[in-house]
Amino acid sequence: MEKKYIIAVDLGGTKIGCALADLEGNILNENTIPTNAHEGEQEVLKRVFLAIEKILEEGKKNTEEIKAVGIGSPGPLDSDKGIILDPPNLPLKNIEIVKHIEDKFKIKTYLENDANAATIGEYLFGSGKxxxxxxxxxxxxxxxxxxxxxxxxxxxxxxxxxxxxxxxxxxxxxxxxxxxxxxxxxxxxxxxxxxxxxxxxxxxxxxxxxxxxxxxxxxxxxxxxxxxxxxxxxxxxxxxxxxxxxxxxxxxxxxxxxxxxxxxxxxxxxxxxxxxxxxxxxxxxxxxxxxxxxxxSLKTKSGIVGAAAVAIMESI
Amino acid sequence: MEKKYIIAVDLGGTKIGCALADLEGNILNENTIPTNAHEGEQEVLKRVFLAIEKILEEGKKNTEEIKAVGIGSPGPLDSDKGIILDPPNLPLKNIEIVKHIEDKFKIKTYLENDANAATIGEYLFGSGKxxxxxxxxxxxxxxxxxxxxxxxxxxxxxxxxxxxxxxxxxxxxxxxxxxxxxxxxxxxxxxxxxxxxxxxxxxxxxxxxxxxxxxxxxxxxxxxxxxxxxxxxxxxxxxxxxxxxxxxxxxxxxxxxxxxxxxxxxxxxxxxxxxxxxxxxxxxxxxxxxxxxxxxSLKTKSGIVGAAAVAIMESI
The missing domain is CATH 3.30.420.40 (ATPase, nucleotide binding domain)
Structure with missing residues (x-):
């Protein structure tokens, strides 16, 4: 099946934004759920999974149609290894988030800090084009x-x-x-x-x-x-x-x-x-x-389009 | 004939340094002549040629043994086009120095501003190795x-x-x-x-x-x-x-x-x-x-080793 879509995850201290995007960075579906950071690491990870499942369901897509997942997250993190180290506003500590998502959904996943994700977003689809x-x-x-x-x-x-x-x-x-x-x-x-x-x-x-x-x-x-x-x-x-x-x-x-x-x-x-x-x-x-x-030019969409752009930049 | 040598030109406002180097950045021969900047553009260019001819003669090399010429020069310049634009301490203005040297000696030539040349020198052969x-x-x-x-x-x-x-x-x-x-x-x-x-x-x-x-x-x-x-x-x-x-x-x-x-x-x-x-x-x-x-680590040799490093980095 042709992989024509991207899942974008904009992970924040209070909200997790998740979107289905096409390979040109257009957002097709979008949802937002609370991060529930106070409930700890496992709960946050569960909610990331939930956000992805919801977006697949709402967008009527199965995982084989998804080319890649892009995550924008607060740093510090290690993009190459796909690990979130210990951001001040998230209870995550040395979480191999890329591996967790790849294991669960069998979709290639990329991680970038939120400023870099927004940079890539503006570069591919915004004012930096x-x-x-x-x-x-x-x-x-x-x-x-x-x-x-x-x-x-x-x-x-x-x-x-x-x-x-x-x-x-x-x-x-x-x-x-x-x-x-x-x-x-x-x-x-x-x-x-x-x-x-x-x-x-x-x-x-x-x-x-x-x-x-x-x-x-x-x-x-x-x-x-x-x-x-x-x-x-x-x-x-x-x-x-x-x-x-x-x-x-x-x-x-x-x-x-x-x-x-x-x-x-x-x-x-x-x-x-x-x-x-x-x-x-x-x-x-x-x-x-x-x-x-x-x-x-991405304004309030810089987080979610940035996350999509990370996946698009790395996977195409 | 195997091209095992580099000619380095360190072009300055008062002196032109020129050296024969091997591909590991070792200086084999070196000479320095005055730039004679006050005598104008054509004279400076002539003196660059002279410095190169002298170093070939002293080092007993012919042009076929030379892999490349590297020039370090004050900026502003356009490295890609090989043009020195108009440095404050040199009478050169929009001089296609790379073309002039290539036409005369039939050796591939590379131009870099002096700070970048020293950077490449430290990177290849100095503290940045x-x-x-x-x-x-x-x-x-x-x-x-x-x-x-x-x-x-x-x-x-x-x-x-x-x-x-x-x-x-x-x-x-x-x-x-x-x-x-x-x-x-x-x-x-x-x-x-x-x-x-x-x-x-x-x-x-x-x-x-x-x-x-x-x-x-x-x-x-x-x-x-x-x-x-x-x-x-x-x-x-x-x-x-x-x-x-x-x-x-x-x-x-x-x-x-x-x-x-x-x-x-x-x-x-x-x-x-x-x-x-x-x-x-x-x-x-x-x-x-x-x-x-x-x-x-290159100290007083940063100009000349830098110029050699430019040629080595670009030609190998």
Whole structure:
């Protein structure tokens, strides 16, 4: 029987997304179930199986029609060996998830960390289509990244390359959870934007942000768009540092595109205008002119299409 | 006739180094002639030919015994097309140097920028031997870098990747010749170290460095080793930023090794101890533990062995 379909698994700390996709990355069916992480390793694994069984049933496919399973999962993990090591938000520890799925369903399975999966998704089916070298940066509560080099995902020696969220941008900046000071994530993530706002409000700085009970980055962007000075200052600083992160990625990789996604990037022009300005100010002219900074196109589908893309990239 | 030899050309602003090497990168004969850059394009090209003719004669080889010519040249250049574009220290502009040499000597010729050539040299015959992914950083009057990814030099889209000397390390730092502020080169190069010393002396800060007529980075390292406070402070700052540059390279590439060469790196332990400490403080534990920071081993031969390595890597 011709293997014309892919199963995508987007494994998260709270939800497991699962989809049936064709070989062009189109999602045909999709479902989401809770991860139930608190119930432990075996339960999470059982729920991954369940999600796959459900999607086969709903999509009326049998396992022989499936070319491959692609899994996007929080790291750290070992892609080559198919093992999830010990992600902070999942109770899994050294789980051979690829082997478990292959044993149960007899379908070739591939594992990739979620940032790399989204990178492959944008490369095959999104804003990075047609490039040879591209960098993807996702800005949400944290900051992750991935790179396509010569048409292949670059993982590095221990599968921890492209941790651009933890590259130092401001040597004496605030301390990050990772232990480092002034890394990109602690300066430009949604969490960082909210933290700066709440800190300023606690110091009694006047701002329309004081009308909110607890300020998130969305509110800071909203009030900035309405002209609130504090909000504007915070956004400007965070996006300047993000621009430096992008400029450093361009200076390092000389890519055709830097694709920026994640929840924070959904604000659109205010973010991209600033990032492009900083890139122009800080990069060699030839690098600035040959590299486009563009929004991701998969948006909220980056996790599930990314997982599908992992399977498609590896199996075709 | 068996092609068992390589000709290496290390093209610089003041000197042209030329060598005959075997396929294991051993230098058999070597000569150096002035570039005579002030006499213009045709003269420089003539002198490259002359250097090659001389080395063939001295080494008693004819062109049929030569497998390939490797050229290391200041950038910017286009390796694929074999063209030197317009390096600041050379009067060459859009010179098809590869074609000129191939036409004259009928030997396959390869061109690489000098930082990449030194990277390939360290990878094939120096401290990077046996790795799959490595980053090379050279610290002298300026700061250059190169990366081996999956056993191949990584050039990027416009042959300008790995300009780590111009990645931003301190957003509000001093202005660099490249136009950017606070990039690695303006903070940690030999030039930067000397500049900081001369600036402090001009401000009347007391230091044993005031005994020198014009302070270079070598003197700053020397006086630091003798305990001079100003010299120690300047070195500590410059090496901290260099450590951040190395840490960011590790966080980005997850390499097996970071190899540091160039004139400034010859100071040895004082540099490597500090860089390793900063890397330990700022990188993920797994990255720090899996990546070694080591001195380059080709030292003053990095230019000429690098050029030989370019030819060997590309032709074998």
């Amino acid at each position: 047609g490039t040879k070298n591209m960098v993807y940066i996702t800005v949400s509560t944290g900051i992750g990244a991935g790179a396509i080099i010569d048409g292949k995902i670059y993982r590095g020696t221990t599968c921890n390359a492209l941790e651009l969220g933890h590259a130092t941008i401001l040597p004496d900046g605030p301390r990050c959870n990772c232990g480092n000071f002034g890394c990109l994530e602690v300066l430009s993530s949604g969490t960082a934007i909210a933290r700066e706002a709440n800190k300023a409000l606690a110091q009694g700085i006047e701002s329309s942000l004081s009308n909110y009970e607890k300020v998130t980055s969305q509110e800071v962007f909203k009030e900035a768009s309405l002209g609130d000075k504090l909000a504007l200052d915070i956004i400007d600083k965070a996006l300047t540092y993000l621009g430096i992160g992008a400029a450093n990625a361009i200076t390092t990789f000389d890519p055709e595109k830097v694709v920026i996604g994640g929840g924070v990037a959904m604000v659109g022009d205010i973010l991209f205008d600033k990032v492009k300005q900083v890139v122009k100010d800080r990069c060699f002219k030839v690098l600035n002119e040959s590299c486009e900074v563009v929004p991701a | 046996g790795t799959k992914n490595m980053v090379y950083i050279t610290v002298s009057t300026g700061i250059g870098a190169g990366a081996i990814i999956d056993g191949k030099i990584y050039r990027g889209t416009t042959c300008n990747a790995l300009e780590l000397g111009h990645a931003t390390i301190l957003p509000d730092g001093p202005r660099c010749n490249c136009g950017n502020f606070g990039c690695l080169e303006v903070l940690s190069s030999g030039t930067a170290i000397a500049r900081e010393a001369n600036k402090a002396l001009a401000q009347g800060i007391e230091s044993s460095l005031s005994n020198y007529e014009k302070v270079t980075s070598q003197e700053v390292f020397k006086e630091a080793s003798l305990g001079d406070k100003l010299a120690l402070d300047i070195i500590d700052k410059a090496l901290t930023y260099l450590g951040i540059g190395a840490a960011n390279a590790i966080t980005t590439f997850d390499p097996e090794k970071v190899v540091i060469g160039g004139g400034v790196a010859m100071v040895g332990d004082i540099l490597f101890d500090k860089v390793k400490q900063v890397v330990k403080d700022r990188c993920f534990k797994v990255l720090n533990e899996s990546c070694e920071v080591v001195p380059a």
